Amino acid sequence: MLSRKTKYGLKALTFLAKREENEPVPISVIAESENISQKFLESILLSMRKAGYLGSKKGKGGGYYLLKEADEIKVAEVYRILEGPIAMVPCVSLNFYEKCDDCPDEATCSVHKLMIQVRDNTLKIFENTTIEDIIIRA
Amino acid sequence: MLSRKTKYGLKALTFLAKREENEPVPISVIAESENISQKFLESILLSMRKAGYLGSKKGKGGGYYLLKEADEIKVAEVYRILEGPIAMVPCVSLNFYEKCDDCPDEATCSVHKLMIQVRDNTLKIFENTTIEDIIIRA
DNA sequence: TTATACCCTATCGGATTAGTAGACTTTACA
DNA sequence: TGTAAAGTCTACTAATCCGATAGGGTATAA
Numbered sequence: 001m002l003s004r005k006t007k008y009g010l011k012a013l014t015f016l017a018k019r020e021e022n023e024p025v026p027i028s029v030i031a032e033s034e035n036i037s038q039k040f041l042e043s044i045l046l047s048m049r050k051a052g053y054l055g056s057k058k059g060k061g062g063g064y065y066l067l068k069e070a071d072e073i074k075v076a077e078v079y080r081i082l083e084g085p086i087a088m089v090p091c092v093s094l095n096f097y098e099k100c101d102d103c104p105d106e107a108t109c110s111v112h113k114l115m116i117q118v119r120d121n122t123l124k125i126f127e128n129t130t131i132e133d134i135i136i137r138a
Numbered sequence: 139m140l141s142r143k144t145k146y147g148l149k150a151l152t153f154l155a156k157r158e159e160n161e162p163v164p165i166s167v168i169a170e171s172e173n174i175s176q177k178f179l180e181s182i183l184l185s186m187r188k189a190g191y192l193g194s195k196k197g198k199g200g201g202y203y204l205l206k207e208a209d210e211i212k213v214a215e216v217y218r219i220l221e222g223p224i225a226m227v228p229c230v231s232l233n234f235y236e237k238c239d240d241c242p243d244e245a246t247c248s249v250h251k252l253m254i255q256v257r258d259n260t261l262k263i264f265e266n267t268t269i270e271d272i273i274i275r276a
Numbered sequence: 277t278t279a280t281a282c283c284c285t286a287t288c289g290g291a292t293t294a295g296t297a298g299a300c301t302t303t304a305c306a
Numbered sequence: 307t308g309t310a311a312a313g314t315c316t317a318c319t320a321a322t323c324c325g326a327t328a329g330g331g332t333a334t335a336a
Contacts, residue, residue, distance in 0.1 A: 002226040004240060004294065007249050014248040026312065035242055040295055046314075059303025060311045075252065088140040102142060104173055110152040110276050111145050114213065114267060121259045125252075134248050142325065164281060178326055184283070197334025198280045283332070293322080301314070306307100 006082040008036045009044050010134070013053070013078065017070035017131050024056070024063030044082065051081045070135065076126035086126060087119040094119075144221040146174045147182050148272070151191070151216065155208035155269050162194070162201030182220065189219045208273065214264035224264060225257040232257075 011034045016025060027045060031038035045064050048054045055067045066073075079086060080095060090098035091106055092115045103109050149172045154163060165183060169176040183202050186192045193205045204211075217224060218233060228236035229244055230253045241247050 002249070002253065003292095007227070007240075010249050010252075011247075024312090028312085035240060037295055039297085042313080043315095049313095056313060057303085058301075058311090058313045061304060062302085062312045064313085089145070102145075102173060108276065109149075110272050111140070111148050113275050114148075114263075114272060115140065117263055117267075118260055121263060122256055125255055125259060129252060129255075134252060137251050138246065138248050141323095162281095166281085175326055177328085180282075181284095187282095194282060195334085196280085196282045196332075197336095198278095199335060200281050200333085202282085278336090280335085281333085284330090286328085288327080289325095291322100291324080294320090296319075297317085299315090299317105301312100303312080304310090306309090 003083055004040075005044055006079055008034070008041060009048060009078055009082045010075070010131075011036070012041065012045060012064075013048070013066075013070075013073060013131050014134050014138075016054075016064065016066050017073075018135055022065050024061065024065050026063040029063070047081060048078075051077075053078075070132035071130045073131040074127055075129045075131075075134070076123065078131075079126055086122055087115065089115045092116045092119050094123075141221055142178075143182055144217060146172070146179060147186060147216055147220045148213070148269075149174070150179065150183060150202075151186070151204075151208075151211060151269050152272050152276075154192075154202065154204050155211075156273055160203050162199065162203050164201040167201070185219060186216075189215075191216075208270035209268045211269045212265055213267045213269075213272070214261065216269075217264055224260055225253065227253045230254045230257050232261075 012030050015030055015034055027042055028038055031041045045054060049056055053068055053073060054064050056062065056064050076086065085093040085096035087093035089100060089111065090096065091100045091103065091112065106112050150168050153168055153172055157163070165180055166176055169179045183192060187194055191206055191211060192202050194200065194202050214224065223231040223234035225231035227238060227249065228234065229238045229241065229250065244250050
């Protein structure tokens with residue numbers, strides 16, 4: 001399941017990318033347009049800012065704006081920041097590897113290889129899709 | 139994330155499929171061999187029985203056994219029974235479709251098409267992988 | 277008749293998710 | 307210089323889900 005957090009994050013990014021000018025947009029505007037709880041969106045945008053994708057400006061006339069071009073922002077990156085690992089099981093995660101604590105041995109685990117396959121496929125999509133692609137296709 | 143439920147379910151099925159004879163195997167044996175909480179496994183096997191994949195025999199010498207051949211059990215089916223929808227978002231689920239309650243319009247949703255793509259890819263893997271495949275590859 | 281093993285219901289603690297509240301800081305502008 | 311607009315930060319909450327557990331009930335082989 002995709003969390004709302006990630007979904008909202010992607011929506012907010014595409015919203016910003018679709019604008020003509022890259023001027024600060026208040027959270028309230030994004031929240032209203034995209035039908036997102038404003039307070040929740042605050043924390044999401046903050047994460048994206050700390051990760052270097054968004055800039056912000058305080059005070060009147062302030063808001064959030066993109067720091068990168070839409071075609072430079074991969075879905076995979078956004079997903080990892082907001083959602084976490086792309087793999088369905090920690091023991092096949094590239095960026096968040098962890099041994100499954102219920103599994104004595106990965107080599108003999110019947111699910112392991114299957115999950116690697118799923119990971120590779122999903123990864124291929126997420127790595128090859130940018131915010132720009134999302135805008136074009138939709 | 140893949141739940142333990144599904145993971146355990148797949149492990150239990152492969153365990154049964156790997157045996158020479160298709161004779162009833164007590165839950166306790168499967169649980170111990172595969173390192174699974176026995177009580178939890180009970181409910182999982184019960185679900186698989188009700189779905190028609192396993193048969194059971196009560197009393198001494200009883201246990202669970204496969205009702206289908208290993209190459210007739212698709213991962214996709216097991217997944218749907220134990221985990222639920224394969225899609226990451228309800229609005230692109232084939233078997234569990236539901237409108238996303240936060241999304242006013244699917245047609246203009248920026249995430250929708252992306253998630254269809256992910257679903258199709260994952261589905262392809264799960265539909266084309268059987269318990270037998272899992273055994274062979276591992 | 278007894279031990280074995282599945283069947284069923286209920287419950288529980290912990291984690292996570294989505295959202296809320298409220299105080300604080302920075303800034304534009306009248 | 308005061309005020310309203312806007313982001314920042316911390317804390318809290320309600321709801322849900324997950325994995326596991328408890329315990330009694332029922333069927334059956336020996």
